[in-house]
Amino acid sequence: MKIAILGTRGIPNNHGGFEQFAEYFSVYLAEKNHDVYVYNSHDHPFQEKDFKGVHIIHCHDPESKVGTAGQFIYDLNCILDARKRNFDVILQLGYTSNSIWHQLLPKKPVIITNMDGMEWKRSKYSAKVRKFLKYAEKLAIKSSDFLISDSIGIQDYILEKYNRTSEFIAYGATVFTNPDTEVLSKYNVETNKYCVIIARLEPENNIATIVEGYHQSDTSHSLIIFGSLNDFGNKLQKKYSADKRIQFVGANYNQEELNNLRFYSRYYFHGHSVGGTNPSLLEAMASNTLIIANNNIFNRSILGENAYYFDNSNDVLNVMNADSLFDQKEIYASENIKKIEQLYNWDIINSAYETYILKKLK
Structure with missing residues (x-):
């Protein structure tokens, strides 16, 4: 399959959990001879076009200059690029800033979204931001063909709140064996x-x-x-x-x-x-x-x-x-x-x- 992974700052990981997953999963798929593309911020430290067999697409990301609003522009740029690529699948990791552009997603690919956590519960956000995040969550549920939950708690919440089923697939880890x-x-x-x-x-x-x-x-x-x-x-x-x-x-x-x-x-x-x-x-x-x-x-x-x-x-x-x-x-x-x-x-x-x-x- 020809698959794109959106929603992260890019690989190799230098940020967080979704980036770590995107790195491990994309390399795994490439080793299985799938045609894999990961979207990276234009200023990501890794500037090559190939990472262990994974195609890297750099898109402009103004977050470092304009703050959080830059995430929305970056996700828009990724989605606009994806419209040109004839993907079979688009795997979205999270929904916060990409869901508002859902109508621009290409029609051919199957859209699968990992719903992450309940972002609207985060106390660091203002009441207005929390309201937006609940709206974004609803948009992601509506616009995705299929959903993935990395927690039983999230899976139960999505079923109860939206009457939508989601596939439970957890995050991963590797047993540490060489202490020093x-x-x-x-x-x-x-x-x-x-x-x-x-x-x-x-x-x-x-x-x-x-x-x-x-x-x-x-x-x-x-x-x-x-x-x-x-x-x-x-x-x-x-x-x-x-x-x-x-x-x-x-x-x-x-x-x-x-x-x-x-x-x-x-x-x-x-x-x-x-x-x-x-x-x-x-x-x-x-x-x-x-x-x-x-x-x-x-x-x-x-x-x-x-x-x-x-x-x-x-x-x-x-x-x-x-x-x-x-x-x-x-x-x-x-x-x-x-x-x-x-x-x-x-x-x-x-x-x-x-x-x-x-x-x-x-």
Whole structure:
């Protein structure tokens, strides 16, 4: 098949979850002799026209100059280009900015959309933006031939809200097998004597909840927080600047370093609460770490009984003061690695996508 992947900033990944998936899935399809095209921002660091057999199409993306509105222009440029390419399938990753251009989508290809999470629930957005996001969600549901949900919670929501079925295909991860302590010195920490957060620094990821509980605790262990320092992150960093245990270190896209930091951590905090299977959660499961997650349906549907859950900062405080969960690390971690091997490894996820898409082409 001739397939285009839209909705990301491009590959190879230097941004986030959808970009990581687009990289893995497109290369997988190319290896299976499909004709694969991925749309990249014009200013993406990778400027070649081919990546491991995947065709790269660069489209103008003014986001760096005009802000969020630039995403809409970029998606429009991608869709206008796609009209010229005679694709069999267009796989859209997310819907936020491309759905308003749905009437411009080419008529021949089958349109399949991964619905991502409930973007309209994100507290960083104003009431007007949230209203628009709900509208965009509705447009995506209406204009897509088929839908994919990467979470049972999202699948249930789409069925209940819109009476539309969607195919559940989760995100993927690869079990981490070659730990190396070298990176620990970079952050001045020792094996099993620090905790980690890897997340966008946004309110709905419960960063403030985790950090406040940690700050109030008696633990001597460091808390390393990975995520770009936006306005929200800068405020938190300033608020807790006197607490030398708490380190805001910015974003890090070096998967080898992150895998090692998760592997040797005492606890890994996962505060995401807004929809979908978050990639960093599966990557943590694959890295032999003990996960302390926000108590919600999305995290529970993936982790089940193989994690500890928190609802508020007092729960985090109690975990750190008692420090009794660490004794169960190997039990929890080994069960989560089994899940990655049996349910969420990339070969399984990529094959499920390919099988589903080919079935919808018949």
